[in-house]
Amino acid sequence: MIHKDARFHEVLTRSAGPVLLLAILAFHGWSLMRYPSPFVDEAWVGARAWSFLATGQAFGALDNGVFDQFEGYWTFFPFLPTVFFAGGMRWFAQPSLLGIRMVSFGSGLLLLGAIYLIARSVGGVRCGKLSVLIASLSLAFQYSSHLGRYDIFTATLGFWGLALHFVNGSRNLWVSLLSGLFIGLAFETHAHGAIYIPVILTLYLYQFRWGSFRERHFWSMLLGLSVGLLVYLELHVLPSPRGFLAFNQVVYSPTHTPPLLTFSPSIMVDGLADLLRLLSETHLIALLFVPLLFWDLSTSDEPDLRRIPVMVISLALAHALLIRTKLLYYAILITPAIDVSLAVFLLRLFEKHWTRRGVHTIARAFVTAVMLVSPARILGLAASNGSMNLDQVQSRLSQEILPGDTLMGSQTYWFGLYDNAYLSWENLIYFKRMNEGSDLEAAFKAFRPDVLILDQHWQEYISDVVTGEVYFQSLRLSRSEFDRFLAGMDAELLTTIDDQQYGPILVYRLHW
Numbered sequence: 001m002i003h004k005d006a007r008f009h010e011v012l013t014r015s016a017g018p019v020l021l022l023a024i025l026a027f028h029g030w031s032l033m034r035y036p037s038p039f040v041d042e043a044w045v046g047a048r049a050w051s052f053l054a055t056g057q058a059f060g061a062l063d064n065g066v067f068d069q070f071e072g073y074w075t076f077f078p079f080l081p082t083v084f085f086a087g088g089m090r091w092f093a094q095p096s097l098l099g100i101r102m103v104s105f106g107s108g109l110l111l112l113g114a115i116y117l118i119a120r121s122v123g124g125v126r127c128g129k130l131s132v133l134i135a136s137l138s139l140a141f142q143y144s145s146h147l148g149r150y151d152i153f154t155a156t157l158g159f160w161g162l163a164l165h166f167v168n169g170s171r172n173l174w175v176s177l178l179s180g181l182f183i184g185l186a187f188e189t190h191a192h193g194a195i196y197i198p199v200i201l202t203l204y205l206y207q208f209r210w211g212s213f214r215e216r217h218f219w220s221m222l223l224g225l226s227v228g229l230l231v232y233l234e235l236h237v238l239p240s241p242r243g244f245l246a247f248n249q250v251v252y253s254p255t256h257t258p259p260l261l262t263f264s265p266s267i268m269v270d271g272l273a274d275l276l277r278l279l280s281e282t283h284l285i286a287l288l289f290v291p292l293l294f295w296d297l298s299t300s301d302e303p304d305l306r307r308i309p310v311m312v313i314s315l316a317l318a319h320a321l322l323i324r325t326k327l328l329y330y331a332i333l334i335t336p337a338i339d340v341s342l343a344v345f346l347l348r349l350f351e352k353h354w355t356r357r358g359v360h361t362i363a364r365a366f367v368t369a370v371m372l373v374s375p376a377r378i379l380g381l382a383a384s385n386g387s388m389n390l391d392q393v394q395s396r397l398s399q400e401i402l403p404g405d406t407l408m409g410s411q412t413y414w415f416g417l418y419d420n421a422y423l424s425w426e427n428l429i430y431f432k433r434m435n436e437g438s439d440l441e442a443a444f445k446a447f448r449p450d451v452l453i454l455d456q457h458w459q460e461y462i463s464d465v466v467t468g469e470v471y472f473q474s475l476r477l478s479r480s481e482f483d484r485f486l487a488g489m490d491a492e493l494l495t496t497i498d499d500q501q502y503g504p505i506l507v508y509r510l511h512w
Contacts, residue, residue: 037386072240184228
């Protein structure tokens, strides 16, 4: 009887992995196009991928207007993710949101593989599978692995770099080389990949202290890291250093300057507070138990387990000090480490021999909350089909657009209107930054759009209020200037589209 029970347990353990993978594929396959709703950045990315198929350059139709005024403009945007997104687009006859979202989810699956390796290296197979389950049900993973942006690639490369370090018990030089290379390449996919550099260095110093500098595998890791960073320099900086610096000064400096480089203590403190706010949005339940986890692991006599809080703390500090704007899609750069921590904590919690039954009851209630609250929340968010809303809006918009019209609005609608010249409204901001002292009317005259598509997203950035987050302020257009321009142009309101996700959308025709 005992033998049969053991065999049943063994079969159950072996089948858990495939069942978990199938469940992840089914759940995310169902919700891939439902949540999140199509977002403006996906059109930026999609346009670059679509153009890459024709030109081999990571520069899209939506980038025209201001970006193409810089020397070497076609070299500034991430290359590796664009190649993969273009691969997803290749299967479709026209620009497809599904094409780029499939690629993002594929990268997300690879990220789950890295999470599994890290967790298994410190807690065994059960810990690895539990980590994957927790991560796959998290809001951060649901959001970023479905969104056609670069962040999921950055997290995947960064955590694979960390995973190879965790599993490299034999200190193989080639594994160390790949570990550093992946982290270096993470920087190519997004500059925020820089957060993994101090983390890998901290893990080495924790494990080997100053003896790290005498370890050959440490130098092998640094070699791989250097090669990855040299790839970035070769692709983006060396073709036109002057254009690269000018472009980043105009486009990214106001919103992406790392808090650490501002040398402002208040901004650095705000960075930490903003990170806590971001994590409370995506991982509130887990965040409440992180202090207990760290206390538990600090008393452990297993050095491998103590590397987990070292990873989490160093990642948190790097995220707080190197990433200025804490938007939801940047959470994935750190949350996998928290997911591993939570899995380690839960397994250790159940393995302890508690003297009081109440402790086990609380533990089970906590596990139930983690396993049920997260998917229930995601199911609620995915209840409405965001991509269906976009299709309906684009169909309505196309009825008001004439062949040859130049359009200006939120980038999102480019997928359905790509046959027309389409300008992002953000060109107005970048034009004013490049031409100091110019007003909004001068910016509009520089582009002369025929049709304005004024949706809820764009409206949020038209305001005379001068307070708020850095990101909002950097893209703010004056409401009084905007209304004065429309009145002066005698703009014709073609239609108003009421939509739960994007509306109300005001469509104006300008008569130049």
